[in-house]
Amino acid sequence: xxxxxxxxxxxxxxxxxxxxxxxxxxxxxxxxxxxxxxxxxxxxxxxxxxxxxxxxxxxxxxxxxxxxxxxxxxxxxxxxxxxxxxxxxxxxxxxxxxxxxxxxxxxxxxxxxxxxxxxxxxxxxxxxxxxxxxxxxxxxxxxxxxxxxxxxxxxxxxxxxxxxxxxxxxxxxxxxxxxxxxxxxxxxxxxxxxxxxxxxxxxxxxxxx
Amino acid sequence: xxxxxxxxxxxxxxxxxxxxxxxxxxxxxxxxxxxxxxxxxxxxxxxxxxxxxxxxxxxxxxxxxxxxxxxxxxxxxxxxxxxxxxxxxxxxxxxxxxxxxxxxxxxxxxxxxxxxxxxxxxxxxxxxxxxxxxxxxxxxxxxxxxxxxxxxxxxxxxxxxxxxxxxxxxxxxxxxxxxxxxxxxxxxxxxxxxxxxxxxxxxxxxxxx
Numbered sequence: 001x002x003x004x005x006x007x008x009x010x011x012x013x014x015x016x017x018x019x020x021x022x023x024x025x026x027x028x029x030x031x032x033x034x035x036x037x038x039x040x041x042x043x044x045x046x047x048x049x050x051x052x053x054x055x056x057x058x059x060x061x062x063x064x065x066x067x068x069x070x071x072x073x074x075x076x077x078x079x080x081x082x083x084x085x086x087x088x089x090x091x092x093x094x095x096x097x098x099x100x101x102x103x104x105x106x107x108x109x110x111x112x113x114x115x116x117x118x119x120x121x122x123x124x125x126x127x128x129x130x131x132x133x134x135x136x137x138x139x140x141x142x143x144x145x146x147x148x149x150x151x152x153x154x155x156x157x158x159x160x161x162x163x164x165x166x167x168x169x170x171x172x173x174x175x176x177x178x179x180x181x182x183x184x185x186x187x188x189x190x191x192x193x194x195x196x197x198x199x200x201x202x203x204x205x206x207x208x209x
Numbered sequence: 210x211x212x213x214x215x216x217x218x219x220x221x222x223x224x225x226x227x228x229x230x231x232x233x234x235x236x237x238x239x240x241x242x243x244x245x246x247x248x249x250x251x252x253x254x255x256x257x258x259x260x261x262x263x264x265x266x267x268x269x270x271x272x273x274x275x276x277x278x279x280x281x282x283x284x285x286x287x288x289x290x291x292x293x294x295x296x297x298x299x300x301x302x303x304x305x306x307x308x309x310x311x312x313x314x315x316x317x318x319x320x321x322x323x324x325x326x327x328x329x330x331x332x333x334x335x336x337x338x339x340x341x342x343x344x345x346x347x348x349x350x351x352x353x354x355x356x357x358x359x360x361x362x363x364x365x366x367x368x369x370x371x372x373x374x375x376x377x378x379x380x381x382x383x384x385x386x387x388x389x390x391x392x393x394x395x396x397x398x399x400x401x402x403x404x405x406x407x408x409x410x411x412x413x414x415x416x417x418x
Contacts, residue, residue: 133348143339
């Protein structure tokens with residue numbers, strides 16, 4: 001297998017924490033998003049969507065959605081399960097990873113990409129030119145605040161986002177909370193559960209990269 | 210189990226096609242989105258996000274993301290698998306369902322919700338008031354066109370979106386293509402593969418509701 005990636009970015013980071021937790025190592029090709037390398041070769045021929053991470057399997061199939069890559073790796077390396085241990089736990093991990101992505105990570109991305117001159121005509125990832133929409137900055141900030149309070153309520157009295165074990169839901173929430181730093185947005189003071197949980201999570205070596 | 214739903218809407222429709230294909234029947238509570246019933250009881254107490262579908266499991270746990278509900282039902286009812294039959298096929302179904310949702314269904318939703326006076330202050334699903342962003346109508350139309358050509362390329366020489374079997378990727382693509390009707394957008398003439406595939410899919414009883 002071969003992994004095209006740029007570990008500092010939020011979506012690759014989700015995958016790298018997942019791999020570190022499971023002890024998976026895959027040869028990588030670095031694609032420096034800060035230099036726009038995702039729009040050139042070698043990535044563009046591998047993944048025309050020009051996004052990372054992109055995993056090329058041993059069969060030569062390309063997977064470029066973090067959820068798909070993690071599903072695949074969880075099947076190949078079932079030790080230390082991170083996508084749930086029972087049908088209901090797996091469903092809840094899916095429920096929360098989807099919500100965290102949609103309501104959290106994407107809202108932060110809206111603020112980051114639509115309010116940053118470096119992303120002119122690149123309001124969404126990929127090769128298609130899309131103008132920035134300034135209204136999405138304000139809307140994104142409002143959505144982020146709602147999301148963080150939803151996450152805070154979920155973490156009340158809990159050590160992990162789902163059930164009683166560390167899972168992909170924690171990983172996605174970690175990457176999302178840390179992405180807040182890119183827009184200089186702190187976790188609100190009244191989200192004490194999120195702050196406590198994030199502090200605990202920082203003890204895991206996988207999250208320190 | 211108990212399912213809160215409104216079958217005509219695109220996200221519930223994904224689930225209902227899935228259930229019909231597998232022969233799953235679950236008692237339902239209808240929540241008429243056209244009348245705004247999602248913001249009142251009984252749904253609001255069950256799912257504070259005020260979205261359907263929402264499945265209450267026998268344990269009393271609420272799942273409200275279609276991906277999570279389908280994962281759960283696939284484990285309870287493994288006959289006629291719709292989420293893939295091998296690790297790689299499962300990963301590809303996940304890859305495509307995520308892309309279809311993100312690049313297709315959400316782009317159509319942007320056009321539908323931001324350009325329709327009935328959705329004033331409801332630019333996204335849920336109880337939080339969000340102003341419409343007119344720029345998302347034009348952007349959405351552009352994204353839809355890109356998506357339909359991506360889907361067309363994927364369907365070249367194929368009967369199904371993933372591999373050689375009907376799967377959730379087809380279901381999500383069906384619900385997404387039919388959602389185009391809500392914004393009066395036809396599949397472009399140069400997307401012949403999509404047209405052929407959709408025509409074939411219409412022979413499945415599950416898709417005719």
